[in-house]
Each structure stands twice: as C-alpha cells, then as structure tokens.
Amino acid sequence: MKKQTFKFTTASTNIYFEHSFSNLKKIIDAKQTVIITDENVFALHQNKFKPYNTIVIKAGEKYKIQTTVDSIIEQLIQFKADRKTLLLGVGGGMVLDITGYAASIYMRGLQFAFVPTTLLALIDASIGGKNGINTKEYKNMVGTIKQPLFIFHDLSFLKTLAITEWQQGFAEIIKHACIKDATMFKLLQKHSLAFFTTHKKELSKLIQQNVLLKIKTVQKDEFEQGERKLLNFGHTIGHAIEMQYELSHGQAIAIGITYAAELSEKIIGFKQKSEVVNIVEQYGLPTYAVFDKQKIFKHIKIDKKKEQEIINFILLHKIGKAVIQPISLKTLEQHIQLL
Secondary structure: OOEEEEEOOOOEEEEEOOOOHHHHHHOOOHHHEEEEEEHHHHHHOHHHHOOOEEEEEOOOHHHOOHHHHHHHHHHHHHOOOOOOOEEEEEEOHHHHHHHHHHHHHHHHOOEEEEEEOOHHHHHHHOOOOEEEEEEOOEEEEEEEEOOOOEEEOOHHHHHHOOHHHHHHHHHHHHHHHHHHOHHHHHHHHHOOHHHHHHOHHHHHHHHHHHHHHHHHHHHHOOOOOOHHHHHHOOHHHHHHHHHHOOOOHHHHHHHHHHHHHHHHHHHHOOOOHHHHHHHHHHOOOOOOOOOOHHHHHHHHOOOOOEEOOEEEEEEEEEOOEEEEEEEEHHHHHHHHHOO
C-alpha cells in the first residue's frame, strides 16, 4: 500500500493514497470497527458496508449538531463499543467532523479514522484534527483538536459526485493556492474543472499536493497559534454567510475569498484581486453577493478567531503569500459596510 506517516504534537497519522475500500480489511479489524456515514453515501455504496456495524446519520450541515452526536452515542452503546473500538467516518466533511467529535468524547476518547468521499473532504476536512459541531447559527463552535489514526483515499467515490460537489472542493484548492502556492495557482489558471474530473492522474497529483500543503501547515502549528491561521483565508466572512444563507460550504468560501481579496486590496494594497476573482469564476463558483452586512458583522463578532476587540483577518500580500492582519472590529465593520 502507498502509505505516508505524518507526526503531530501528540500523535501520528497514516495516509493511504490511491487505494480501494476493499483493502481496508488489511489494516483494521472489522469486528472492532463501527462505521459512521450519512444516508446519501450509504444509499450509493451500501455493499461496501456489509462487514461492518454501521451508523447512518442524516445528510447535511444542519444535522452537524449535538442531537446527532447523542444518537450516535446511543447506537455505540447498543453495539457494545468500548475503548478498543475504532470509529471510521466514511463521507464528506460533515460526517468526518462529527465522527471525530463523537470519538473524542465517547468513553473519554476512542481512536478514529477517515475515508473521505468528496474532494472537499479529501483535501480539507479530513486533515488537521479539527472535529466539531455547530450550535444554532454558529459554525464549529464546539469541538476538539485530535488527529485521526489514518486517512484512507479511494478516489472511486468521486465518480458519484455532482458537479456542485466538485466545485466545493476547488474552492478550498483555490484557497490553498492563494495563500501558499503561486505555482499551483498558475496550474489552476491553465486548466479547468472539466480537465481535472476527466484526468485521473493529474487529479490525484493535485489532491496529494493539497494534502501535503495543509499537513505541513498544521504540523508547524497544530493548535492554531500562528501559521495555521492562514488556512482561514476566505473563512471569516465565508462562514458567516454560510450559516446565514442557504449556501454550501464551498459557495460561501468562494464568496469569502472574493471579499478577502477586496479587503486585501483596500487594506494592504494587494494588486492581483482580478486574478483571484477570475479563477473563482473559472471553476464555476460564486464571487460577489448581496447580503445583510449588519447580520454578517454580528456573526463575525462571535467568530472563534476574535480576541477581545481584535480579529485576525487573513489577507493576501500577493498570490502565494498570505499574511495575518490584526484588525479592530470597529475598522472591520467600516470596511464591510463599504463592500
């Protein structure tokens, strides 16, 4: 198996690239494993789950809440899950977040692992150890930072993705290129969504590039005291929009990236705003939007990145180089009103 091991502060994570779900039995004990997946993934891939005790939850971000976790815990008790049980999240970001969180609190902590089934989950949600749930209109307000035992890639799951799911993944890929990899940005400019969905080798290489970019960032700053904050580019406004309106994560982050580029231009003189906006559009994602600015700012005031009356906003100095810019809430409110 093609495996790489990555060390973090208190744990190591193995990543198995380019494998088949059927190979999982070589690295786990089915009798000691409980799979958590959602109803959409289960319906499409039901045969894959036959050897395992499986918990099927409702699909969608609105179910990433404590009520769903309570249901998972009740079923774990029914399965007689103990501290040797492995929880295996098979799905998109919502499933992985909730699996990691449930594992972190059940019996004060079980091992868990991920099989991401969407592009977004492969290159973002599965990596970094952030596990959590939403509370009312606030995203990921409750959670833990704990690394998965392993992440298992089976790209055949991507065959069932709708085009909108592909676009969501590319929102985060564009983010990575903006903050840390100008060469990747040029590659994205050269190609298209259609190119990557039909060229498996190039897609696999792009996924691995993004995985390594995020992992290296997390390894340097696992608990988000410094450099890891750069990964929040586009997320401050994006998360606020996502929780207030009927948008997917990728759509909201794309809009957030657009406005972060706008603020980068206004606050630190970023000169490549049009290139950022154009590439977001190139991959079929939204850019500018009409939204209630007061409502969005009210949400931002509760953001986890806020420290008293200052928020660490991620801006672009140039494509491939992001900076952490402390901005007072008063100043940020003034800028948001002018967007």
